[in-house]
Amino acid sequence: MNPAESFAKLPVAPKPPLRRFHQARWDEPIIFELSSPGRRGVAVPEPGAPAVELPDAVRRAEPPKLPEMSQLHVLRHYLRLSQENLGVDLNIDVGQGTCTMKYSPKVNDRFAGMVAELHPLQPEETVQGVLELYWRLERMLAEISGMARVSLQPGSGSAAIYANIAMIRAYHASRGESHRDQVITTMFSHPSNAACAKTAGYEVITLMPDAEGLPDIEALRAAVGPRTAALMITNPEDTGIFNPRIQEFVGLVHEAGGLACYDQANANGILGITRARDAGFDLCHFNLHKTFSTPHACGGPAAGACGVSEELAPFLPGPVVGFDGETYRLETPAASIGKVRPFLGVTPNIVRAYAWIMALGAEGLRQVAETAVLNNNYLMHRILDIPGASAPWGRRRVEQVRYSWQELTEETGVHSEEIGVRAADFGVHYWTSHHPYVVPEPFTLEPTESYSKEDLDEYAAILAHVASEARSDPAFVKEAPYNQTVHKIDMTSLDDPAEWAPTWRAYVRKHLA
Template sequence: MRRDYKTYLRRFHEAKWDEEIIFDLSVPGQRGIIVPAAEAQMVEAVGKGSSKIPQGMKRKKLPNLPEVHQMRVNRHFMRLTQEVMGADVTPDLSQGTCTMKYSPKVQEHTAARNENLIDVHPLQDVSTIQGILEIYKKTEEMVCEISGMDAFNFHAGGGAAACYEGACVVRAYHKSRGDDKRDEIITTIFSHPCDAGAPSTAGYKVVTLMPNEDGIPDLEAMKAALSERTAAIFITNPEDTGIFNPRIKEYVDAAHEAGALCYYDQANVNGIMGITRAREVGFDIIHYNLHKTFSSPHGGMGPGCGALGVREFLKPFLPVPRVEKDGEHYYLDYDCPESIGKIRTFMGNAHVVLRTYMWIKQMGAEGIREAAVCSVLNNQYLMKQVSKIKGVEVYYALGKRRIEQCRYSWNKLKEDTGFGTVDVTKRLIDFGMQHYWQSHHPHIVPEPFTLEPTESYSKDDLDEYAAILTEISRECYEEPEVIRSAPHNAPIHAILTDEVDDFDKIAVTWRQWQKRIQAGTMKDA
């Protein structure tokens, strides 16, 4: 069945396998692999394999693991993967704020599946891992150039972790100057939630700014909040509305005047990369999400890398170990007395750093700038198309351009038809698109959805997406029953979200389910 090239709509149906839970497939005695018995010499030397395990840590009973042969396990997981949408089977432009760009497969084979990297152990002697250390150092130099920062650290496993690391650096800096009073940070409601959450986890009090009519944070409110207690401002720009705050330097200057540091959450940097730099605005600390902007596949909680960049005066506080070069050889420097210490084991996700290195090298300076320009162009085009759809509104700064993403609202649709953003997202699946990203919480823009087309997607992809939204809007107005009962072409139909919320009604693990069957509170289906 071909896609209809006039309407852009395709007839899609997700696979349905009715696949058993892996525990249901268990047959006692079945094995995926037979582990060879230890050789006699080895047994003689070390005794029984389990003899080195401390007595208290030994299991009394065998673990209740499913016993399934290798081919069946493989088939099981292949079927499950067919029942979900993956980044490579559907355009991911719907995941606003996530910067879902194409991750070239050559990076996969060279980085993640490269034996020379997989077989390296982080505790190996540094003389034997000069290659990956060189990659770390050179990648650091390149992202320094892109941002204007003076040093980077790649340890954090994601953006929020980098944000936490940044909050620790802020505290270490003030402490080094004998200033213990600063216990507050200021952020904005449209900044990423981690800009409030991570410093809060690090022990800071959080003050949040609301937007003004133009959708940018209220500068006067920030000035009123600044005091000798302000440790730093943590700010995203452009925020998740896609609106760029053109007066950002005034915010930075006001914060500096109050003795606070300025942290720039650059998770939304994709549309301004190679065009503006954090340094010129005056920021002291930034983070990039290497797994978004610099093209590593992400989702499913990683693996990611939150790269934390700082100005020279904050470098002493970065985590250890730092990768340095003594003229000829690379080495790990632990001699950093003012460092905040370690925030993660070893060196972070090395393969993400390697992918970043590859991506930057392949793109070059012009390529990176062009990617930014394309992502902005794509967003302008998509915004034009989506804004035309009946029921769609754009909040704040009407008529002004967004950078690389836009937060839309189905509020009008909701008023007209009673269907909101959740209803639309359920129906999207029927057209072979995964759900879209609505918004971070709280939902300030009502019935929100956020699209970020990045530079990867073609005009055809954008047209297809806009056509699907147009069709769903039409259905909301004209064929409400179709929406009410969607999704139709997925193996699982409408899920009652209230049931999912109720932990008395759902079992989240096999063991819990078995216990509840025994207790009679649940029935075996």
């Protein structure tokens, strides 16, 4: 028997019931701790070399305290950090609930790289191609939302929400109705709606869910009145429940003289099926870094889009892109609220979103939504087969579900956060939910259209296994992780600003000095 035949007859190890996983663990310091005086990764001018003269007002008193490292050590540092992460390119990432994590085609990164060297102050005649792309994407999103005009100026979804509340304020002021100082939102709408309204100086009224898990319409009737500026609502909400009475909600607000603003961060399950304007909304926003596939990129850079009715178009944040049939140009709407970020928009992410939409077309966008809904309801069926898991309000959902481990916690003492940490030992994770935990012991899953049936089966099997461990050996789950780099966060200092250290230098000053 030759070696090849002998090798072919060797037994193949059976596939384990759950994927074996072990995260790389480097105990990697942060880059400032790796710095060593005098090390260089790039050539820098020698002392005395000609330099650009700067006005004294912008000249640093001393050089910036940047890390000093060789190229090799910089490369090694960031590769190690990348190996200590979970993400869609390596893992089943359905557990990022409400964030709509999906596969972002790598070819779109190449397209985005083509605009990397553009300068935001270039003359318009030198960037006609990029301006055309903006112009076309604005009109695509207008068609998808049903709105008249769109601005891509905001740098994130929350910035788009703030732009919307600023337009609402400007609109009412233009009509002499600045007395409208209340904004209505719902408990399961994104918290940025309440936060942006509060930041803008509005009183926020929050509608709680009724017995069906929907915003209480009777509470809305009681809340609207002469002081109502707007309703800011996510639909489907972060429970995954779509409000079938949404037009009635909008109508009640309009009758009171307010505006209706649609948070479409959860639009992944309704693309091509329902549109904001068709439900009567005056404003809406999209998160391009969610629904339209531009990566979250560890929290940024993001990209937002504001859509408005014809009546509100003069108030859009500017600039927007105009076209006279020959030339694309930047223009500012007549009563614009101004910029909500420097320059125009996050161009690399605009390119990615444009490429994603163009690759799919109208029919493809609808298929995205239908597949996301199918995946979500299939996963919901699998999760609800796990003893101890439940989905409050027990109805079909759109693109995500906020589940609860309350029954399992009451039986075992193991909490949702602890189950999530143990799940990371198998290379997956999940997000619990926004605080406060209106759904007890929550976990929020959103599978999107990117994942296969096999992915969803594996994910559900991992959670079922961890739930079984919680019953047989609660302490084992509580002491996790065992082969993962995550750690348990000490929450005791989170409410004490004196302990916060948003930068390395603040940490050194507060905790190491």
